[in-house]
Amino acid sequence: MKLKDLFLKNHIFLAPMAGITNSAFRQLAKEFGCGLVFTEMVNARGLVEGVKNAWKLTEHTSQEKPLGLQIFGSDPSLMAEAAVIGEEKGFDLIDINMGCPTPKIVKNGEGAALMRNLPLAKKIMSSVVKAVEIPVTVKIRKGWSREEVTALSLAERAEEAGIDLITLHGRSREEFYGGEADWSIIKRVKEVVQIPLVGNGDITGPLAARKMLKETSCDGIMIGRGAMGNPWIFKRIDYYLNQGELLPPPGVEEIVKVALKHLKLLIDLKGEYIGVREMRKNASWYIKGIKGAARVRRQINSCGTAGEMEDALKSLIE
Secondary structure (H helix, E strand, O other): EOOOOOOOOOOOEEEEOOOOHHHHHHHHHHHHHOOEOOOOOHHHHHOOOHHHHHOOOOOOOHHHHOEEEEEEOHHHHHHHHHHHHHHOOOOEEEEEOOOOOOOOHOOOHHHHHHHHHHHHHHHHHHHHHHHHOOOOEEEEEEEEOOOOOHHHHHHHHHHHHHHOOEEEEEEOOOOOOOOOOOOHHHHHHHHHOOEEEEEEEEOHHHHHHHHHHHHOOOOOEEEHHHHHHOOOOHHHHHHHHHOOOOOOOOOOOHHHHHHHHHHHHHHHHOOOEEEEEEHHHHHHHHHOOOOOOHHHHHHOOOOOOHHHHHHHHHHHOO
């Protein structure tokens, strides 16, 4: 897949997830073959005004490239300014968030709320596209609710605005992450736009990935929750799509080894105190389904040091 001058080695992307897809998570995703990763969503206003927390979310390493900066906001000029900052900081593309369903975002007319205001959504996209030379993409949902399905209309406006790629999550804002993603809306949007379309929602492994590609004819896939504690998903999907064979899932020793690497990357990024505490949820995802996981999860949730976390995880293979 090629976006302007940006070449992607495959069409398997990691979804931006707030509080999860930091630099440590992204480095592991790239190590396991993910074609494109994104920052957690960054407040455009915070970036423009120099807010420390917003700038912190843009920290990255060269190993993560190609890397997209995902921004959110409802002011076209601020979004354009934030995009310029992203380009200057060396990001390979800008992604506009028009799908976040959380109340604190939509109450400000941002994220998924923009699916109810198509004129403003188009103005934002046009402003960002005109402001930068790098590719600009947009992440949207099926619509606001079962009654308000605006993905088709918004996708058409995205193409008119000069957007290079659309990612579509097959759920409405009303559904958040519940129920089943509607892949038929991805198929319908693919039939009306000429730019690349990436499908998102309920891709849990290689078989689901192939099924989405076959049923919707989308150009790529984006994986969110399926990658939590499971960076192998990218390698396994890529291998299956290219070779037609299923790689075996990782064994317990491999899972513990990668979880410990994730812990080290988090500590390098945020220091031991915060890194260990942020690793608690990640470690729980890694060990889900392993014999003895319930016992180890209880230990993990009280770990305060890297040594304690390491001992807890290693006890699964003793």
